[in-house]
Structures are given as structure tokens and as C-alpha cells.
Amino acid sequence: MTKVVEVKGITRNYGARRGVDTISFSLVEGEIVGLLGPNGSGKTTLIKLIMGLLQPDSGEITIRGLAPMQAHALISYLPENTYLGDWMTMEEAFRVFEDFYADFDQVKALSMLDDFDLEVRQPLKTMSKGMQEKAHLALVMSRNVPLYVLDEPMGGIDPAARQTILESILQNYNPGSTLLLSTHLISDVEMLFDRVIFLDQGYVRLDRQVEELRAETGKSIDNIFRELYAPGMRRKA
Amino acid sequence: MIKKLIALDVRTYRAQLKWAIPIYLLLQISALVLKGLNIPSLGGFAHVIAIIATVLLIPIALLLGLINYYRSLYTNQAYLTHTLPATPGQHYLGKLFSGFILYVTATIATLIGVIIAVLAWGLADGSGFQAVATMFRLIGSWPDLITITPVVGWSFAVIIWLLIYLNSYAVYSFCISLGMGRRLSRYGVGGPFLVYLIYYIANQVIGLAAFVFIPLSLRISYVSGAIQSKIVTVMPIRQLWRVGFTDQMNNMGFEEGIDYLGGHIDFGLGIFVLMIAFIIFSYFFTKRQLGRVNLR
Numbered sequence: 096m097t098k099v100v101e102v103k104g105i106t107r108n109y110g111a112r113r114g115v116d117t118i119s120f121s122l123v124e125g126e127i128v129g130l131l132g133p134n135g136s137g138k139t140t141l142i143k144l145i146m147g148l149l150q151p152d153s154g155e156i157t158i159r160g161l162a163p164m165q166a167h168a169l170i171s172y173l174p175e176n177t178y179l180g181d182w183m184t185m186e187e188a189f190r191v192f193e194d195f196y197a198d199f200d201q202v203k204a205l206s207m208l209d210d211f212d213l214e215v216r217q218p219l220k221t222m223s224k225g226m227q228e229k230a231h232l233a234l235v236m237s238r239n240v241p242l243y244v245l246d247e248p249m250g251g252i253d254p255a256a257r258q259t260i261l262e263s264i265l266q267n268y269n270p271g272s273t274l275l276l277s278t279h280l281i282s283d284v285e286m287l288f289d290r291v292i293f294l295d296q297g298y299v300r301l302d303r304q305v306e307e308l309r310a311e312t313g314k315s316i317d318n319i320f321r322e323l324y325a326p327g328m329r330r331k332a
Numbered sequence: 333m334i335k336k337l338i339a340l341d342v343r344t345y346r347a348q349l350k351w352a353i354p355i356y357l358l359l360q361i362s363a364l365v366l367k368g369l370n371i372p373s374l375g376g377f378a379h380v381i382a383i384i385a386t387v388l389l390i391p392i393a394l395l396l397g398l399i400n401y402y403r404s405l406y407t408n409q410a411y412l413t414h415t416l417p418a419t420p421g422q423h424y425l426g427k428l429f430s431g432f433i434l435y436v437t438a439t440i441a442t443l444i445g446v447i448i449a450v451l452a453w454g455l456a457d458g459s460g461f462q463a464v465a466t467m468f469r470l471i472g473s474w475p476d477l478i479t480i481t482p483v484v485g486w487s488f489a490v491i492i493w494l495l496i497y498l499n500s501y502a503v504y505s506f507c508i509s510l511g512m513g514r515r516l517s518r519y520g521v522g523g524p525f526l527v528y529l530i531y532y533i534a535n536q537v538i539g540l541a542a543f544v545f546i547p548l549s550l551r552i553s554y555v556s557g558a559i560q561s562k563i564v565t566v567m568p569i570r571q572l573w574r575v576g577f578t579d580q581m582n583n584m585g586f587e588e589g590i591d592y593l594g595g596h597i598d599f600g601l602g603i604f605v606l607m608i609a610f611i612i613f614s615y616f617f618t619k620r621q622l623g624r625v626n627l628r
Contacts, residue, residue: 109628110518148414148627150514164623168417178411182347194336195416 096123099242099273105144105154113297114140117154120292120302122273124241127287129305129316130277132294133324138277139175141294142246145275146172158242168196171238173245177227181220185213185230196238203267204237210263211256224251232260236267243274249283257283285316293323333418337426338433344400345434356441359385360448368455379452386445393438394497397431398504402524406512410627420622424615428501435497478552478561499607502614507531509621517628539603544569546602553596554587568600 100122107114115137122128130138143149145156147163158166179188185208192199208215211229219227228251235243248264249257261284268274278284291308293301300323305316312319363382367375404413405423413423447464454463475485504524510516511524519526547567553560590597 150624167415172415174411176408
């Protein structure tokens with residue numbers, strides 16, 4: 096299997112506070128990987144490092160052999176925060192994506208907006224947080240790239256809408272691509288994952304194939320998560 | 333790619349200025365009509381407001397450029413900007429050119445505002461378009477006042493106008509990029525303010541030194557009753573020393589003063605050399621900073 100992402104001994108601290116510490120792993124083509132962990136475990140830091148939005152103290156990350164800053168055309172990224180100017184409508188956002196990304200599929204984006212009951216001419220500033228997240232997800236999933244990186248894609252979305260979102264991710268995701276999805280809403284999404292990486296205090300606590308893990312423990316990923324991060328079970332900082 | 337980045341910024345500016353442009357036009361038209369018709373009080377008031385709006389246009393354009401630079405590179409929007417398939421150099425130049433388009437637009441709007449202000453004045457005192465013609469004649473003849481050719485005079489004016497924009501961009505891009513860098517980003521917008529404060533103090537000290545010690549001066553001479561000017565490669569320090577801090581020229585006339593200084597006055601241009609050096613430094617430094625972004 097071809098490696099899409101390679102993370103080698105990456106460390107990043109925020110002053111005296113640890114962000115991520117000597118993390119190494121690689122992601123291969125076609126994998127759906129869950130990046131799991133409680134708040135402050137280093138998920139977003141790791142994703143920002145992969146995207147080149149943070150610089151590591153040591154270690155190296157490559158995406159198909161390129162440094163993160165040079166690989167942006169290969170990655171479709173959904174950050175934790177909404178990132179479009181509030182003056183934009185979805186129509187305007189489509190224009191931005193069309194301008195900058197040759198792989199953007201507007202038909203797919205329109206169909207996703209329709210699934211999410213969003214209007215293409217509605218200004219972003221008039222949308223609720225959940226609606227904005229859906230709108231961003233529609234944009235990000237409408238690109239055809241080797242790597243999708245989604246940071247908490249359902250953080251502000253109500254439980255009823257999560258199923259629609261999940262179906263939409265599955266329908267629109269290219270099976271040959273790699274998907275890295277960070278979340279703490281595990282029970283909602285665990286059926287998506289081929290592999291899970293559990294982070295704790297900036298370290299990789301567990302990195303396993305989901306089927307193996309379920310077969311070994313007889314438990315769901317959500318249950319494993321609860322056990323790993325139960326009080327008294329967490330790694331000392 | 334730079335063209336696309338510029339287009340995105342221009343669309344942002346357009347959205348931000350959606351209301352400002354009609355308001356500005358309304359102010360100018362009101363001034364023209366009310367002042368032109370000599371309506372008591374209201375005419376003068378509208379005229380003054382329109383002039384204030386005109387004077388503020390270029391500073392507002394520069395401020396808007398600064399805000400856009402900060403918002404698109406260091407706030408939530410940065411997550412889009414920094415993940416676009418563009419290099420740091422392209423981001424830097426994209427912002428430079430889009431800000432320049434805004435600066436040119438503001439300059440044109442300022443000129444129109446000045447013409448309208450003079451026209452309103454002309455209509456009020458009965459001279460009408462004659463007032464505008466007189467203004468153009470006066471503006472057009474300024475190089476004659478210091479005995480230089482119009483080409484040299486206007487080239488100098490355009491260079492100064494360009495330098496104002498380039499220097500402003502160099503300063504704010506430098507201060508924001510360094511202030512939002514890894515070490516200072518914990519202070520939020522306080523980081524760029526801190527960098528600006530340090531830059532300002534350093535600039536005053538180095539600027540004064542450059543003004544006095546760099547061997548480049550504008551020499552103003554008074555020959556046969558006419559003022560002449562030329563650029564010379566001498567340091568103005570000797571003349572400054574002679575005038576000293578006691579202001580010995582205070583009670584002298586212009587001619588006498590020039591004789592006292594040896595037939596000419598040298599104004600140091602070292603500050604411009606420093607400015608150009610800083611613009612070049614800021615380009616390389618800021619480009620490097622943009623390539624090592626740290627969005628916390």
C-alpha cells in the first residue's frame with residue numbers, strides 16, 4: 096500500500112505545555128483513520144502539523160513525499176473553526192474553491208447542500224453554527240484529493256443531523272483516498288473507521304486496526320475509549 | 333495564482349466597502365449641491381464633511397489593507413488562506429497588489445473629492461469651473477517653483493506616492509507577521525502592537541542617523557532670484573552642524589540664510605534610502621515568516 100502521510104518523531108510544545116511528543120505513524124491509501132482522544136490530547140495540534148499550520152519543534156511530516164506547506168493541493172481540510180469570510184454566500188465560497196482547486200466538483204457540492212437543506216445564496220453570517228459546519232463540510236468533501244483531513248466535523252451538529260452528515264461523508268469520499276477524522280463523538284462515527292489512533296497527553300496511546308481490536312476485546316471502539324480514558328487510567332503528564 | 337489571490341482579496345474589499353462607496357458619493361453630491369447653491373450653514377457643513385471624508389480616504393484604504401492582512405492570515409480565515417495551494421511569496425505579493433488596487437482606487441476617489449470640493453467652492457462664489465481650472469494650473473506648475481522639469485517633478489511625486497504605500501505595507505506586514513509569530517502570538521493582537529512600538533522607536537533613532545549621515549541630499553540653491561534644486565551625494569551633517577541647535581538662521585531672510593550656509597541648503601534624503609532598505613528587508617523577512625506560520 097502506498098503511504099500517503101508519514102509522520103516521523105514529531106514533537107511540538109507550547110512553551111512548557113506539551114502539544115504532541117515524538118509521534119510517529121503513517122497513513123496508507125484508502126484508509127479511514129479515526130484520530131481519537133479527549134480534549135487536550137493533541138488531536139488538533141497533530142492535524143495542524145500535518146497541514147503545515149504549526150511548525151514542529153522536531154521530527155518530520157511528509158505527504159506523498161512533500162513537506163506539508165507544499166502539499167496543500169493534495170489535501171482537503173476541514174478545520175475545527177469555520178474559515179470562510181462571513182460576507183460570503185455559498186455561491187461565493189464555490190467560486191473560491193473553483194478558483195483555487197482544479198479538483199473541486201460543484202455538482203457534488205450542490206447535491207450535498209441540497210442534502211443538508213442549505214441555500215446556495217444564503218450568506219454565511221445568517222447561518223447557525225451547525226449550518227456553517229455543514230456548508231464547510233460540503234465544500235471540503237466536494238474535492239477529489241488523495242487525503243481528507245476532518246477535525247471534529249460534527250462538533251456543533253445536532254445528533255439528528257449527524258447521520259445525514261456521516262452518510263454524506265461516506266457517499267462523497269473517494270474510496271481510493273485516505274480520510275483522517277478527529278472526533279470525540281466516537282459512537283456516532285466508529286462504523287466508518289478502518290483504523291484508530293488514540294492520543295493521550297500528546298502521545299500515541301494505541302494505534303490499531305479496528306477489526307483486530309474489536310475481535311480481540313469484543314468491545315466497541317466507544318467502550319474501549321471509555322476504558323482507556325477512565326479516571327486513573329490516563330497517562331501521567 | 334497571484335491573480336486568484338488578488339481577486340479573492342478584491343472581492344473581500346468590495347464586500348467590506350459595499351456601504352462606504354455610496355455614502356462617500358452621497359456626501360460629495362450633497363456638498364456640491366448644498367454648497368454650490370449657497371445654502372446657509374448646511375452648505376458649509378456638507379462641504380466640510382465631504383472634505384474630511386476625502387482627506388480620510390487614503391488612511392482608511394491603508395487601514396483596511398492592514399485589517400485584511402491580519403484577518404486573512406492570522407484569524408479563523410487563515411485556515412483557508414494558509415491551506416490554499418499558494419507559496420508564502422505568492423501570499424505576500426497577492427496582499428501587496430490587492431492593497432495597492434485599493435490604494436489606487438482611494439487616490440482616484442480622493443482626487444475626485446478634491447475636484448468636487450473646489451467645484452462646489454467655485455459654484456458658490458460664482459467662478460464655477462474656472463476655480464477647477466485654476467487649481468489644475470497651480471498643481472501643474474509646482475515643478476516650476478523649484479526649477480525642475482515637469483517630468484522630474486511628477487516622477488518624484490509618483491515615487492513618493494508609491495513609497496508611502498510600499499512602506500506602509502512593509503511596516504504592517506512585518507509587525508503583524510513577527511507579532512503573530514511563534515514567540516509573540518500568545519499576546520494576541522498585543523504582539524503586533526509590541527513589535528510596532530519597538531519598530532517605531534528604532535525607526536526614529538536610525539531614521540535620524542540616516543537623515544544626517546547618509547551622503548544623499550536634496551540641494552536647494554538660490555541663484556539669480558530663482559530657486560534651483562538638485563540631488564547631490566553629500567551628507568547634510570556639516571550644514572546642520574553650522575546651523576546648530578541655536579537656530580542661528582532664525583532672524584535671517586531666505587536669501588541671507590542661504591548665503592550664510594554657503595549658497596545652498598541640503599536636505600538629507602538618507603531616510604528614503606533607509607525606507608527602501610526596510611521595504612526589501614520586510615519582503616524577505618515576512619515571506620519567511622509566512623512560510624513558518626503558527627496558528628494556535
